[in-house]
Amino acid sequence: MQRIVIVGGGFSGINVANKISMKTKRKDVSIILIEPREDNVYEPFYLYWSFRKDPLKKFHIPIRKVLRKRVQHIPALATKIDTKNKSVDLSNGETIRYDYLIIATGARMAEEKVGAYEKDNVHHFYLTKATTELQEALKNFNGGTIVISPSTVPYKCPPAPMEFAFMVDRYLRKRKIRDKSTIKFLYPLLRPYPERRVAAKIQELYDKRGIEFVEFFNFERVDKENNKIVSLEGDEIDYDLLVLIPPHEGHKVIIEAGLGDREGFVPTDRFTLKVKDQDNIYAIGDCTNLPVSKSGAVSHFSAPTVAKNLLLEMEGKEPTEKYDGFTICFVVTSPRRSLLLFFSYAYPPKKFGLHNLFIYGLVKKAFKIAYFKAILRGYL
Amino acid sequence: MFMTKYDIAIEIDARGSFCPGPMMELIKAIRQSEVGEFLSLLSEDEGTRNDVPAWINKAKHELVEIIYEDGYDRYIVKKLH
Ligand SMILES: Cc1cc2nc3c(=O)[nH]c(=O)nc-3n(C[C@H](O)[C@H](O)[C@H](O)COP(=O)(O)OP(=O)(O)OC[C@H]3O[C@@H](n4cnc5c(N)ncnc54)[C@H](O)[C@@H]3O)c2cc1C
Numbered sequence: 001m002q003r004i005v006i007v008g009g010g011f012s013g014i015n016v017a018n019k020i021s022m023k024t025k026r027k028d029v030s031i032i033l034i035e036p037r038e039d040n041v042y043e044p045f046y047l048y049w050s051f052r053k054d055p056l057k058k059f060h061i062p063i064r065k066v067l068r069k070r071v072q073h074i075p076a077l078a079t080k081i082d083t084k085n086k087s088v089d090l091s092n093g094e095t096i097r098y099d100y101l102i103i104a105t106g107a108r109m110a111e112e113k114v115g116a117y118e119k120d121n122v123h124h125f126y127l128t129k130a131t132t133e134l135q136e137a138l139k140n141f142n143g144g145t146i147v148i149s150p151s152t153v154p155y156k157c158p159p160a161p162m163e164f165a166f167m168v169d170r171y172l173r174k175r176k177i178r179d180k181s182t183i184k185f186l187y188p189l190l191r192p193y194p195e196r197r198v199a200a201k202i203q204e205l206y207d208k209r210g211i212e213f214v215e216f217f218n219f220e221r222v223d224k225e226n227n228k229i230v231s232l233e234g235d236e237i238d239y240d241l242l243v244l245i246p247p248h249e250g251h252k253v254i255i256e257a258g259l260g261d262r263e264g265f266v267p268t269d270r271f272t273l274k275v276k277d278q279d280n281i282y283a284i285g286d287c288t289n290l291p292v293s294k295s296g297a298v299s300h301f302s303a304p305t306v307a308k309n310l311l312l313e314m315e316g317k318e319p320t321e322k323y324d325g326f327t328i329c330f331v332v333t334s335p336r337r338s339l340l341l342f343f344s345y346a347y348p349p350k351k352f353g354l355h356n357l358f359i360y361g362l363v364k365k366a367f368k369i370a371y372f373k374a375i376l377r378g379y380l
Numbered sequence: 381m382f383m384t385k386y387d388i389a390i391e392i393d394a395r396g397s398f399c400p401g402p403m404m405e406l407i408k409a410i411r412q413s414e415v416g417e418f419l420s421l422l423s424e425d426e427g428t429r430n431d432v433p434a435w436i437n438k439a440k441h442e443l444v445e446i447i448y449e450d451g452y453d454r455y456i457v458k459k460l461h
Contacts, residue, residue, distance in 0.1 A: 153404045188407065190431050194400045216438045218407055232407065233439045291397045348398040348427075 002029050002314055005088055005098035007078045007253070009035025009063060011376065012285030012299040013104035017071045018378030019307040029314070031071045032096060034078050034088065038062055040376065042368045043156070043296070046125045047163055047332065050134050051171050059368060066376045078105075081257040083278060100310055103259065103266055103275065103283040107156060107248040107294060114151060114244060116222040122242045125164065126156065130246075137241055138171065143180030144240030146172075147229060151219045152247040152263075153188055156286060156294045159331040161185065161245050162192055162202060166333050168243075169209045183210070184237060186217035186229070195349040198331070198341060205333055219244070248294070250287060265289040270345065271322040273306045280313070282306045290325075292343065297327045300375060330367075386444065386456055389417035395452050399427035403435055406457065410441065413459050418444065424452040 004020060006013045017033050024031075045059035067073055074096075080089035087097045109126055116122040123134035146168055148161050165185040172178040185192060185206070191199035192206065192213050206213055218232040222244065228236045229244070250264020259275065261267050267276040268288040275281040284306050285299040292298050302323045309319030325345030332338040341349040374380045390409045394402035402423040409419050421432065429446075432455055436443045440460060447454040 153400070188404065189400050190434055194398070194427075196427070216435055232411065291401055345396075 001027070002099045003097065004029060004031050004100045004102065004310065005096055006031070006033045006102040006104055007081065007088060008104035008106055008285075008287065009033045009037070009067075009073065010040065010104065010106045010285065011296045012106070012287075012303070013102070014040060014063065014067055014376055015299060015378055016102060016104065016284055016303045016306050018066075018068050018376070019303050020310065021068045021070045022378055023307055023311060026070055032098075033067065033071050033073045034076060034090065034096070035063065035073060036075055036077045036091070038064075038075060040066060041128065042371055043126075045368060046128075046131050047160060047167060050125045050131055050164070051138065051167060053135060056128070061372050061376075066372065068378070078253050081253060081259065083257060083259070083281065086280065099280065100313070101281045102306065102310075103254065103281065103287055104285050105251045105254060105287045107286040108251050108264070110247040110249050113247045114222060116224040116242075116244075117246075119224050121227065121240060122222060122224065122244060124244055124246050125160075126246055134243065138168075141177075141181075141241055143177050145182040145184065145238060146241045146243065147184045147186065147237055147239035148243045149186035149217060149219055149229060150188065150245040152249075154294050155245050155248050157329075158293050158295075159193070159329065161243070162187070163332040164243060165211050166205070166209070169211055170334060178210075182212065184212045184214055184239075186214045186219075186231075186237065188216065188218045190215050193331075195341070198339060198349060201339065202331070202333075248286075254287065261289050263289075270325065272309055272319050273302055273323055274309065274319060282310060291345070292325050292327055293329065295327065295329065296371075297329065300380075301326050303378075386418040386420075388420045388456075389413050391420045391422070393422045394428075395422050395424045397423075398425050399431060401425070402428045403431050406432060406455075407435070410439070410457070410459055415459055415461060417459050419457045419459065421455040421457065422449075422452055423455070428455075429453065 006017050039060040042059040077091040078088045087095050089095050111117050125131045148165050172181050192202045193199040220230045220232045230236050250260040254260040255264045266283040266288050268283045275283050286294040305321045305323040308321040312319050327343050329341045330338045343349050392405045392409050394405045406421045433443050442458040444456040444458050
C-alpha cells in the first residue's frame, strides 16, 4: 500500500486529492490531506462581497462535503517536512510518513510586511477578516480618493485589483457619491494589463468611467501618518482609502524545509509539476513558482498532470505527462460584463470575447456553483 | 555568466517568459542590488523592448546597452540610486 500525503487543502489540495482518489483503488493507495481549516472558500467572491454582506455560507463550504470519503482529512497544520525521512510533523503531535508528497500550501498573505493594515483607511479583500473590515470602510466612505494597488508581484488573480476599480466605480455611482470621489488604479507596468490589446480595452473603459490609471507604480511603502503610498520609482500618491493587495510569499513550513525560493515559492518543473531536485514530491497551485498566474484556473488545468505523473511513478514509469501552461481568465468590468482571456506557456494572453460580453460577467459569480458542485470535487 | 566589459552583479535569465515576467524580474533584482552595480537581463519577449527602457527611464536608472544576441536581447542596466 502506497501513501500519498497532500499538505494544504485549499482548492488545489482538495481538487488533486479527489482526482487521485478517482483514479486509484483503496486497497493500493491511501490518501491523506493535511489542512487545518474546516471550510473551503470560493475566493473570487471576495470581489463582490466587499460591497455587500452576504452570509459567509454563500461562499464557504465545509471541506467534508466536497472531499471524497476515501481521502482522510487531518485537521492540523504541517509544522515540518522532512524530505530525507519522507515524513511530515503535524501541530497535533503526530508524524506522518509518505511515499509521495504533494505540496499545495498556497501563498501566505504577508500583511505584517505592509505595517499599515491596522489603520482604518488601509484595507484589502484577499482574506475574510480583511474583507469584512473593507466592507465597513466602504460603507463609511463619503467621498475622497480611493487608491487601489498591488504590493508585490506575483499576487493571486492578476486582474483582481483592476476589477475592484470597476466595481468600486459602480458602487460609488449607486451611492451617488461618484462625483465627490476619485478612483486611482496603480500598477507596476506601463499599461493597466500586461497584454497590449487587453490593456487598451481596459484603458478605454477606465476613461469612460473616469478611473485614473497610474503607470509604473511599484509599491515601496505606506506612509500611514500622512496617508500616502510611495513607489520604488519615487512617486507619492495621497489617499483617503487605500486598497492594497497584501504581499504574497510562501509558507514557513516550505521555507524551513528548504523547499522554497527567495520568496518561499516552490521551484517546480513547469511541465511535469515535480518539485525541482526532489524525488517523490510534486507541487500544485499558488505555492509554486510557475511562470503563470496564481489562480484556481491554473490549479484546475494542472491537476490532471500531477495526478497522472504520480500514478506513472507509482507504476515504476517515468512521469512524462506535461502541463502546457494553459489557463483562462475572466476580467470583470462590471457586475455583469467581463473579458475572457486564454494563456499558455507558448503564447501571451489571447483575447477572446474582448467585446466585454454581458454574459461573461455573470459567469465569474455563477461559476461558484460549478466550483462547489463539480470542479472542487474533481469531476471536471 | 556572460563575459562582458561590465562586472555583472546579477544576471536575470527571463527567456521563455512573457511580459510582465522579464520586467518584474528586473525590478526584483534592482531592489536586491547595490547602487552602482550592473545587472544583465536576458529576454526574448518583444514587449520587453519597449517596456524595459521606458521603466528604466522612469525609475531613473541607466540602460547602459542592449546587446542583440541570437534569438534574444541582453539589457545591461546600472542601478543609479
Ligand atoms: C479576490 C480574489 C479573486 C480571485 N479570483 C479568481 C478568479 O476569478 N479565477 C481564478 O482562477 N482564481 C481566482 N483567485 C485565485 C484563487 O482563489 C487561488 O488561486 C486558489 O484558491 C489557489 O488555491 P491553492 O489551493 O493553491 O491555495 P489556497 O487556496 O491558498 O490553499 C492553500 C491551503 O493550504 C493550507 N496551508 C498552508 N500552510 C499549511 C501548513 N503548514 N499545513 C497544512 N495546510 C497548510 C491553507 O490553510 C490553505 O487552505 C482569486 C483570489 C482572490 C483572493
